Amino acid sequence: MTLYRNLTIRQKQIVWAWAFLAIPVLFYGVIRFYPTGTAVVISFQNWNLLGDRTWAGLENYRELWNDPVFWKVFRNTFAYLLIGTPVSLLLSFVIAYHLDKLRFMHGFLRMLYFLPFMTSAVAMAWVWRWFYQGVPIGLFNNLLASVGIAQIEFLNSTTNALPAVLAPAVWAGLGFQVIIFMAGLRAIPTSYYEAAKIDGVGWWTVLTQITLPLLKPTIVFIVVLSSIGFLRIFDHVFNMTTNNPGGPLNATKPLVLMIYDTAFNGFNMGYAAAQTVVLFTILLIVSLIQLYLLRSD
């Protein structure tokens, strides 16, 4: 204690700072950085959990390159991204744009759109799975049948299954995006709109020349966040296609589900780790694109 008392104020501060940080630094080291390194190392090894770990060099990555299932999964993952992001971006912007102009029961409308965000993905995946069942079980087909339209195969069709699985994911995330968009819209000073009104500019010009350019940071934020979300889609796919996860015929299988299957059903740890490195790389590229788009010019 005398040692501590002899320190200067600045030195005491350093002691306190590191005392506060000791446990967290240990945590981030052991639970975040060390496992990241381990994942990369394992991706260069062959290991089935029981036997020895043997070095495999680039074999796992070569296997991945030649694996038709991986390319199918790769296409699926980007299909989720390339359909999900624009659709949810457009829907949430249109909703936010119009909601922003209304005051009558504004909070109530906002609540309706936000409520799905508070649900659990697993629970709602099962609800949607029920909706998609054929007559006489599923809600959608029952509704179609009651107005005399032919049934639609949702989850059993190789072409319809992926959008069908994507729909609840878009649905659940929409409310969050609407709120963020509304915050962005509110941040635009009314003086711009007033100036436009004085100049007698039409709403389309106001939208494309004032609103959208000023919303750029918000749009980039939402695009990146939803892109990362769709690239990591798992809960919905796993629960809506459980009898044959990722099916039919891998038509809905995303990268994270392939990782899960390879690691915890196939126990092929090296191969699964290589897939996680690929996922990491994709997500890193998306984040770097965000930084590039948001750079101050």
Place this chain on the structure above:
Amino acid sequence: MAMADTIRPTAAAVLETRGPARPRNMGQIIRWLILFAGGVLMVMPIAYMISTSLKWPHEVYDVNLIPKEPTLENYTYVLEDGRFYLWFLNSIIIATITTASNLLFDSLVGYTLCKFRFPGRMIVFIAILSTLMIPTEMLVIPWYLMSQSFGWLDSYWGIMFPGLMTAFGTFLMKQFFESVPDDFIEAARIDGLNELQIWWTVAMPLVKPALAALAIFVFLGNWTAFLWPLIVTNSVEMYTIPVGLSGFGDEADVAWELIMTGAAISTIPTLVIFLIFQRFIIRGVVMAGLKG
């Protein structure tokens, strides 16, 4: 477009509204009606989930939303089975402890990085920031191996340990501690408080809104977490609600009304929390979304 970068949304603005209180013209009324219809569609899945959980088996496949003879029979059946009870309890315990840990450590680290000047500060800052780039999915295999060798599989600790601190929460808190004036801290120091007391009694009360927002996010995140609990748990008694529900739905003889009941049990608590703290949660979403 330099202007675009200077305009940043604020949390407070989203809760205020512009324009007239009541729709004045036809255009506004149509806009309101369309948005209302869209909003009703948005809550339909939730409404059908709850409505089906209140229906007798013979009525389940009817498309009517309001049950003809509402019953709590499904809830009695699902809860008497006992497993949901257990999973619910597990989820509550795990989400609560994880939330407490995040509130404590994320704010402590955020405070330290914000208010202290010490060698290594930038390195710690950048190191924690960089963990935002590492996806959970990359870590589950090493975490599983770690849990296996330390005997953490199938335990509360095993489910919880990866989420006890988050970089997201740390940066959220750091942002908010920026708004605490250094003078307050300096004054407390002159009054003879030690650094731990200053953090806890001076700085923490000033960032309560941020703490509450963080608490909601961490709780919701852990309540709905699926991938890691699915991997780390083996025995039915250790499942969390999402993992249990997923397995429950897979049992072939389980009827849809019972699955909907399970889904409702796992969803209703968060919906109730939302309906009570609505304004507050929406402000939190904006704060976290834009500052974190």
